[in-house]
Amino acid sequence: MNADESNSGREQGRGRQGRNRKDTPRGGRQAGNTRPGPRRSGEDPGRRGPRRSEPKSLVDPARHVAWDVLNAVRTRDSYANLMLPALLRERKITGRDAAFATELTYGTCRAFGLLDAIIGAAADRDVSTIDGDVLDVLRLSGYQLLRTRVAAHAAVSTGVALAREQSGEHITGFVNAVLRRISQKTEAEWVAELSPPDPIGRLAFTHAHPRWIAQAFADALGAAAGELADALAADDARPVVHLAARPGEISGEELALITGGEEGPYSPYAVRLESGGDPTGLEPVRDGLAFVQDEGSQLVALAAVRAEVDGDDRGRWLDLCAGPGGKAVMMGSLARIDGAHLDAVEVAPHRAKLVRQAVDGLPVTVHEADGRDPNLAPGFDRVLVDAPCTGLGALRRRPEARWRRQSSDIRELAKLQRELLESAVKLVRPGGVVVYSTCSPHLAETTMIVAQAVRKHTLEELDASAILGDIERASNGKSVQLWPHRHGTDAMLVAVLKKPQHPQQLAAE
Numbered sequence: 001m002n003a004d005e006s007n008s009g010r011e012q013g014r015g016r017q018g019r020n021r022k023d024t025p026r027g028g029r030q031a032g033n034t035r036p037g038p039r040r041s042g043e044d045p046g047r048r049g050p051r052r053s054e055p056k057s058l059v060d061p062a063r064h065v066a067w068d069v070l071n072a073v074r075t076r077d078s079y080a081n082l083m084l085p086a087l088l089r090e091r092k093i094t095g096r097d098a099a100f101a102t103e104l105t106y107g108t109c110r111a112f113g114l115l116d117a118i119i120g121a122a123a124d125r126d127v128s129t130i131d132g133d134v135l136d137v138l139r140l141s142g143y144q145l146l147r148t149r150v151a152a153h154a155a156v157s158t159g160v161a162l163a164r165e166q167s168g169e170h171i172t173g174f175v176n177a178v179l180r181r182i183s184q185k186t187e188a189e190w191v192a193e194l195s196p197p198d199p200i201g202r203l204a205f206t207h208a209h210p211r212w213i214a215q216a217f218a219d220a221l222g223a224a225a226g227e228l229a230d231a232l233a234a235d236d237a238r239p240v241v242h243l244a245a246r247p248g249e250i251s252g253e254e255l256a257l258i259t260g261g262e263e264g265p266y267s268p269y270a271v272r273l274e275s276g277g278d279p280t281g282l283e284p285v286r287d288g289l290a291f292v293q294d295e296g297s298q299l300v301a302l303a304a305v306r307a308e309v310d311g312d313d314r315g316r317w318l319d320l321c322a323g324p325g326g327k328a329v330m331m332g333s334l335a336r337i338d339g340a341h342l343d344a345v346e347v348a349p350h351r352a353k354l355v356r357q358a359v360d361g362l363p364v365t366v367h368e369a370d371g372r373d374p375n376l377a378p379g380f381d382r383v384l385v386d387a388p389c390t391g392l393g394a395l396r397r398r399p400e401a402r403w404r405r406q407s408s409d410i411r412e413l414a415k416l417q418r419e420l421l422e423s424a425v426k427l428v429r430p431g432g433v434v435v436y437s438t439c440s441p442h443l444a445e446t447t448m449i450v451a452q453a454v455r456k457h458t459l460e461e462l463d464a465s466a467i468l469g470d471i472e473r474a475s476n477g478k479s480v481q482l483w484p485h486r487h488g489t490d491a492m493l494v495a496v497l498k499k500p501q502h503p504q505q506l507a508a509e
């Protein structure tokens with residue numbers, strides 16, 4: 001099916017739907033499809049666009065593609081950061097249009113909760129009663145009205161035109177009325193009117209985060225909880241792309257010179273690309289001399305390689321949760337320089353395959369296995385546990401993720417994290433080190449997991465800050481908790497644990 005045929009089917013479908021007149025404000029209600037669900041057959045959001053035989057659409061390609069992604073995120077649980085680049089390529093949207101589409105899509109996804117509260121107030125009805133396709137239009141246009149410099153008349157008129165295309169003429173009055181009501185106040189005025197009264201609830205609402213995540217950040221900041229507004233604001237901003245120079249191939253300094261980026265402040269291999277854009281087209285990335293990796297992730301791998309072990313490092317290194325392989329590449333490159341060897345374990349077959357591709361040519365053996373029992377001989381000098389986690393520390397990079405995650409996810413993840421760390425402690429030799437990291441600052445995934453393992457196995461917690469070049473420690477313990485607002489990295493935890501030399505100290509094992 002080509003794009004035209006696909007779109008033609010969609011238009012017919014919308015026409016039928018359009019006769020239902022179900023979205024007049026406070027009119028006949030219909031349960032809205034605001035939750036993920038199956039798409040109607042014949043619809044493919046990846047193939048949308050104006051039919052060539054029809055009059056030219058009043059809606060530009062950037063808004064079309066943004067709506068398509070928002071729609072797929074809502075109805076099919078798609079990932080915006082995977083789907084958007086693919087659609088931009090497919091539709092040959094580049095330059096300023098691509099940048100606009102990216103801003104609209106990711107910005108809207110980040111702000112879902114805030115936008116829905118404002119749309120609900122403006123429509124005087126709960127958003128769950130608004131047809132899902134129409135809600136996607138209202139979110140997209142509401143975002144433009146509240147959080148961009150798009151002129152209000154343009155945001156409203158393109159929203160109305162998009163609603164007409166997607167849902168039919170009958171809906172345009174409703175969309176026009178809601179958008180005009182939204183445009184009558186600024187974001188700050190809406191926030192003042194609608195935000196909860198308690199300080200954390202207010203900050204969460206203001207910076208478009210679920211309350212439980214704002215609370216988790218406040219807990220992790222501890223004594224520095226006064227930084228919560230900054231932490232949430234940084235989490236809400238477009239992230240800077242970080243590159244890693246492959247150790248042994250190119251230096252961070254050279255990479256910065258070639259790409260025009262800035263050397264990172266913490267990792268000798270990091271380069272930050274303030275200019276944005278697609279880094280995969282850069283020559284050093286195409287040539288395999290550099291790869292995209294957050295500077296915080298580089299620090300995790302560096303901590304695993306740099307931490308001092310007792311006695312000689314015999315070069316047996318292990319990455320227990322390796323997929324898709326970023327830290328395995330960093331550790332494997334350093335292993336090649338040091339004459340060491342890395343075993344990389346990953347339980348998910350497709351991710352193990354990604355690791356194999358990523359570490360090609362490096363002294364790394366990939367094992368598709370469960371890290372809790374990988375069937376490897378113990379005695380490793382260094383083990384990295386980059387544990388599966390909620391990802392609350394990388395919300396900037398996964399625009400819709402904050403609205404998908406539930407606090408109830410943590411219990412099961414924490415159990416897995418404990419078991420993986422337990423396995424790492426068994427696999428490391430006495431005097432060897434285990435680095436535990438998460439891409440989440442949630443205390444139940446960080447401090448609590450580490451403290452329990454330290455207690456149970458009488459581990460020595462090393463000063464991660466000193467290992468990483470004097471980055472300030474987390475407020476409790478000796479681990480380092482990175483933050484976007486402080487370090488410009490993802491909010492990674494890095495804890496470095498040494499196994500005691502004397503077996504009797506391991507009585508609890």
Ligand SMILES: C[S@@+](CC[C@H](N)C(=O)[O-])C[C@H]1O[C@@H](n2cnc3c(N)ncnc32)[C@H](O)[C@@H]1O
Binds near residue numbers: 348369371387439
């Ligand atoms: C945070 S990611 C690791 C990221 C990776 N270190 C990198 O830098 O690319 C966690 C990984 O652990 C894997 N995983 C989950 N449960 C696992 C288990 N029981 N054993 C091994 N790997 C597991 C997940 O599939 C995921 O790929």
